[in-house]
Amino acid sequence: MELQSKYKTLRDVPQIDYLAPGGSLCAGCGGLLAVRLFHKVLGKNVVWVNAAGCMTIMVNYPLVPLKSNWLYTAFASAPAGAQGIRDAFDILIRKGKIPESEDLKVVVLTGDGAAYDIGLQSTSGAIYRNLDFYYLCYDNQAYGNTGFQVSSATPVGSATATTPPVPSEPAGNIQKRKDLFEIWRAHNPPYIATLSSSYTVDFLRKVEKGSTFKGPKLYISLAGCPTGWGYDPRETIREEKLAVETGIWPLKEAVEGKVKHTVVPRALKPVEEYLATQSRYQHLFNPVRRKEVIRSIQEQVNLYWEEASKREDFEIKLVNT
Amino acid sequence: MLMTGNMAAAWGARLGRADYIPAYPITPQTEIIETIAKWVRLGEMDAKLVQMESEHSMLTAAGAASLAGARVFTATSSQGLLYALEMLYNISGWRAPMMLINVARALAAPITLEPDHNDVLAARDTGFLQFHAETCQEVLDLILLAYRVAEDSSVLLPAIVNLDGFYLSFTREKVTLPSEQDVSTFLPDYNPPNPFRANMPVSKGATVLNGALYSYFKYHMHTSSIRALSVFEEAALQFERIFGRSYSPVEPYMMDDAEFVIVISNSFSTIAKQAVRRLRERGFPAGLLKLRMLRPFPSSLVARYLSARRGVAVFDQNISLGSGGIIYPEVVASLYHRRNRPQLLLPVIGGLGGKQITVEEMEKIFEAIKNEIGAESPDPIFLMRQEELETTKNMVRTAKEVQI
Numbered sequence: 001m002e003l004q005s006k007y008k009t010l011r012d013v014p015q016i017d018y019l020a021p022g023g024s025l026c027a028g029c030g031g032l033l034a035v036r037l038f039h040k041v042l043g044k045n046v047v048w049v050n051a052a053g054c055m056t057i058m059v060n061y062p063l064v065p066l067k068s069n070w071l072y073t074a075f076a077s078a079p080a081g082a083q084g085i086r087d088a089f090d091i092l093i094r095k096g097k098i099p100e101s102e103d104l105k106v107v108v109l110t111g112d113g114a115a116y117d118i119g120l121q122s123t124s125g126a127i128y129r130n131l132d133f134y135y136l137c138y139d140n141q142a143y144g145n146t147g148f149q150v151s152s153a154t155p156v157g158s159a160t161a162t163t164p165p166v167p168s169e170p171a172g173n174i175q176k177r178k179d180l181f182e183i184w185r186a187h188n189p190p191y192i193a194t195l196s197s198s199y200t201v202d203f204l205r206k207v208e209k210g211s212t213f214k215g216p217k218l219y220i221s222l223a224g225c226p227t228g229w230g231y232d233p234r235e236t237i238r239e240e241k242l243a244v245e246t247g248i249w250p251l252k253e254a255v256e257g258k259v260k261h262t263v264v265p266r267a268l269k270p271v272e273e274y275l276a277t278q279s280r281y282q283h284l285f286n287p288v289r290r291k292e293v294i295r296s297i298q299e300q301v302n303l304y305w306e307e308a309s310k311r312e313d314f315e316i317k318l319v320n321t
Numbered sequence: 322m323l324m325t326g327n328m329a330a331a332w333g334a335r336l337g338r339a340d341y342i343p344a345y346p347i348t349p350q351t352e353i354i355e356t357i358a359k360w361v362r363l364g365e366m367d368a369k370l371v372q373m374e375s376e377h378s379m380l381t382a383a384g385a386a387s388l389a390g391a392r393v394f395t396a397t398s399s400q401g402l403l404y405a406l407e408m409l410y411n412i413s414g415w416r417a418p419m420m421l422i423n424v425a426r427a428l429a430a431p432i433t434l435e436p437d438h439n440d441v442l443a444a445r446d447t448g449f450l451q452f453h454a455e456t457c458q459e460v461l462d463l464i465l466l467a468y469r470v471a472e473d474s475s476v477l478l479p480a481i482v483n484l485d486g487f488y489l490s491f492t493r494e495k496v497t498l499p500s501e502q503d504v505s506t507f508l509p510d511y512n513p514p515n516p517f518r519a520n521m522p523v524s525k526g527a528t529v530l531n532g533a534l535y536s537y538f539k540y541h542m543h544t545s546s547i548r549a550l551s552v553f554e555e556a557a558l559q560f561e562r563i564f565g566r567s568y569s570p571v572e573p574y575m576m577d578d579a580e581f582v583i584v585i586s587n588s589f590s591t592i593a594k595q596a597v598r599r600l601r602e603r604g605f606p607a608g609l610l611k612l613r614m615l616r617p618f619p620s621s622l623v624a625r626y627l628s629a630r631r632g633v634a635v636f637d638q639n640i641s642l643g644s645g646g647i648i649y650p651e652v653v654a655s656l657y658h659r660r661n662r663p664q665l666l667l668p669v670i671g672g673l674g675g676k677q678i679t680v681e682e683m684e685k686i687f688e689a690i691k692n693e694i695g696a697e698s699p700d701p702i703f704l705m706r707q708e709e710l711e712t713t714k715n716m717v718r719t720a721k722e723v724q725i
Contacts, residue, residue: 045519049385061527061534069517071388071415072526073381074407080378083371084343084385084393085517091340091369092390097510102518122381125374 007204014040020065023058028233030224030240031055031138033197035109038136038219041207044068047085047104051078051119053111054145055138069104076118079126082106082133107134112153113143115220116178127187127216134210135218137180140225148228148280152178155248156300157293158280160228165283171293172283176300180220185254189216193253193262196222198240202251202262209253222249230279242274247301247316250308261308267317268305271298295321324496326489327352329457330396330422330482332496333464335366336504339394339420342370343382347401348434349486350424354396376401377408383419384412384479388525390516392468393419398486399426399440406443412479413448413542415525418471418511419479420464421449425587426486427674435675436486438587438639442615442647448542450480450549451615453586457494460484462566463613465499465508469556472511476549478542483615487675488588503563507556546617553614570614571622575601579608581690582627582663584652585636586612589671589678593636596683607687612648620655627656632665632690637701638672645701646670667695671704678704 006012018039025032031054039046047069050056059070073081086106092098108126110119115137126133142160143149149162150173159165159172184192190213193206203221210217222243224236231239243249244263248271251263272294275281284290302318309316324332330353334342342361344354360366373379376397383393397405402423412419423444425436438453445451452467454460460482467480484490515523529535550570561567574590575597576582585593590611600607610626612619627633637646644650649668656662667690672678682704689695695702705713 044522047517057528057530059524059527061529064524064527066524067522069522070524070527071385071517072528073385074377074411077378077381077408080343080373080381081385083373083378084341084382084387085389087341087343087369087371087382088386088389088391095340095367098390098518102520104517104519121374122378125378128374129371 005205005208007201007208010200013200013204016040018044018067023065024060025054025058026227026233028224028226028236029054030197030222030236031111031140032058033236034136034138034195034221034223037197037200037203038207039068041204042105042107042134042211045104046107047071048107048109049073049078049081049085051075051110051114053114055109055111057145075114077122078108078110078114078119079122079131079135082108083126083129083131086131086133105134107136109136111144112137112139112141113151115139116152116180124187127184127189127218130215132214133216135216137220138223139220140223140228142228144225144228153180157275157284157297159283160280170283170290181254184218185257188257189218190256191253192218194220194249194251196240196244196249196251198237199244199251199263206253206262228280231277235277239277242269242277245269246271246274247305248274250304261312261314264314264316268301268319270319271301322496322498323493324457325352325491325493326454326457326460326484327424327491328356329460329496330464330484331356332498333461334394334420335360336499336501337394337420337465337468337508338392338510340368340391341386341393342368343379343386343395344370344372345376345379345397345401347376347398349426349490350396350398350422352490353422353424376405380405380408380412383421384408384415384417387417387419387513388415388517390511390513392511395420396422396424398424399428402440403428403443406447409444409447409449411526414538416477417479418477420468420471421479421481423481423483424486424490425483433674434486436488437673437675438483441481441483442639444481445616445647448478448546449616450478450546451483452480453483453613453615454489455588455590455611457489457492457496458566460489461496462560462564462568465504466553466556466560466568469508470549470553473552474514476545476552477514478545478549483587485588499564507560507563550614550617550619568613570619571626572611572613573626574609574611576608576610576626578606580606580631581687582608582610582630582633583636583683583686584610584612584627584633584648586615587638589636589638592678592680593683596680596687599680600684600687605687618651623652623655624659627652627663628659629661630663632667632693633663634667634669634686634690636669636671636686640670640673645699649701665690665693665696668699668701669704670701676709679706682706
């Protein structure tokens with residue numbers, strides 16, 4: 001039976017914020033927006049367990065914008081930090097050393113560098129042990145905090161600081177993104193979802209829905225990155241929305257392993273409508289149009305949705321290539 | 322009762338009422354976590370043991386659990402310690418007291434199993450307090466003492482208790498187990514300052530993008546570590562009153578009127594003590610100073626015991642390649658400002674990769690001090706017996722020449 005959600009329209013977005021304004025992150029940071037929304041659903045009784053990344057700078061001594069608890073661990077092992085805290089609370093409550101009212105929801109917060117690359121081992125371990133925790137990956141599709149180097153979340157065609165387009169490699173990055181959703185799903189956690197702040201109600205519902213499960217609740221949120229992707233900070237919501245409308249960023253969930261797309265565009269927009277708005281893809285348009293690269297990106301998107309529509313039996317109009 | 326060094330370490334966790342034991346197997350430490358795992362499963366120990374996917378994660382979980390208010394115990398060796406090394410710096414910076422047992426084992430490459438101290442001494446700059454044990458009883462007692470010091474509100478730093486792989490980890494000795502009640506008197510429940518809580522949120526491990534502020538925190542940690550020495554001495558007095566065993570940061574052995582002294586730590590101390598006794602029987606004024614506390618380094622005690630001796634040898638069971646022993650310069654630095662410092666400070670390196678050191682070799686060291694061998698040079702003497710050298714040469718020849 002489907003959960004009756006508190007969140008039906010944008011009017012249902014909780015007014016309360018657990019994140020103070022005026023923090024030290026970039027203007028227009030999509031990752032920060034995701035943290036803010038996530039926190040609204042979870043409430044204040046949270047401990048964030050952070051891996052090295054952009055969000056690490058958010059808690060900058062002596063100024064802390066959070067009304068909740070925070071631990072910075074290391075690049076590779078935030079999920080292990082979550083394990084230690086969850087286990088400590090469980091045993092201290094069981095032994096009667098602290099009251100249940102002091103308990104916290106444990107949330108791992110990492111970027112894609114930690115989630116897809118250096119921290120994959122510790123994530124795998126935590127899911128394997130069925131740790132009762134949340135994992136929020138703000139995915140800006142590169143190592144943003146160090147100046148936008150390629151990660152295994154970087155899409156084909158993106159320029160990064162370590163995959164600059166050059167005559168011998170005109171496409172920029174040519175490696176395909178790891179499918180982290182499927183890597184996580186292979187571990188059989190109770191709940192996984194992709195998110196985008198631009199689909200706010202979908203976002204809030206998924207956090208709400210995940211909360212009903214004990215065990216790993218895993219989220220990959222698209223995180224528009226004005227400095228890395230190269231667009232005006234005010235456009236973050238529009239960029240993320242375009243990513244969904246072009247089918248580049250599918251919004252879906254997996255409940256006990258069963259995948260369902262939660263937002264299905266009736267007709268996909270051509271990927272170039274999204275690509276053309278960002279500096280990281282400008283080499284695909286100027287000085288010459290890299291038709292074959294754009295076409296192959298479109299083909300990948302089409303293939304993905306064709307298969308998904310068959311599996312889940314929904315209608316979607318693809319873009320002709 | 323008779324037990325191995327590993328078993329004594331497990332009893333340290335049990336009697337110390339550890340709440341949480343993140344674990345990961347590695348030889349020669351594994352017996353410790355296996356023992357605790359069994360106790361926890363049988364309900365003989367009220368704690369949670371979780372086997373992690375690496376030592377790096379194990380230490381992350383350990384430090385994080387301490388910040389949530391649990392008393393934490395864990396153990397590793399060698400490669401495991403180095404794999405986790407990044408987290409050691411974090412945990413001390415978090416001011417998260419916890420217990421890490423290191424069962425010493427030499428480092429790859431070449432990969433090997435027997436001990437030297439390059440593993441544990443790689444952690445010397447991390448902010449972890451370090452205590453090194455010679456006997457199984459000492460393993461247990463130092464765990465209780467180290468918990469007490471680490472959790473003291475004027476210290477708040479994690480601790481390592483080191484025991485040598487094989488020589489101590491698998492050696493059975495008589496160990497007196499204290500009563501649970503006496504241990505609770507000596508080591509009350511951990512009362513964490515500012516743990517993670519719903520009603521009083523805290524941030525730990527905040528970013529510090531300011532050199533002066535960073536320096537301030539490091540200085541604070543340093544002075545806390547230095548303070549651990551007097552906190553240890555006070556705790557040791559109470560320990561002696563309750564349990565009848567006395568521990569100081571350094572242990573002098575036959576040091577009254579000793580003219581020639583060896584400075585040493587860990588399990589080879591037992592062999593060196595035997596050499597000292599034999600030399601004394603022959604009228605040779607030998608003495609021994611055992612380093613029990615390596616961090617903070619007990620400089621003033623070292624200086625007090627070594628000043629006015631004729632010659633001192635520092636036995637390093639480790640090597641900083643391209644420099645020499647790691648303890649040697651620390652002893653030298655402790656003595657430099659003393660007017661009556663010994664004229665001869667002889668650096669000796671022995672026991673790498675668990676190479677056995679005989680009583681005769683220990684006696685040779687004293688002979689070398691007396692004859693002022695090496696007085697002209699800071700290069701360390703490497704211990705190797707003739708028959709070991711010949712066997713080694715044979716093996717090297719085999720590797721080079723034998724073809725199938």
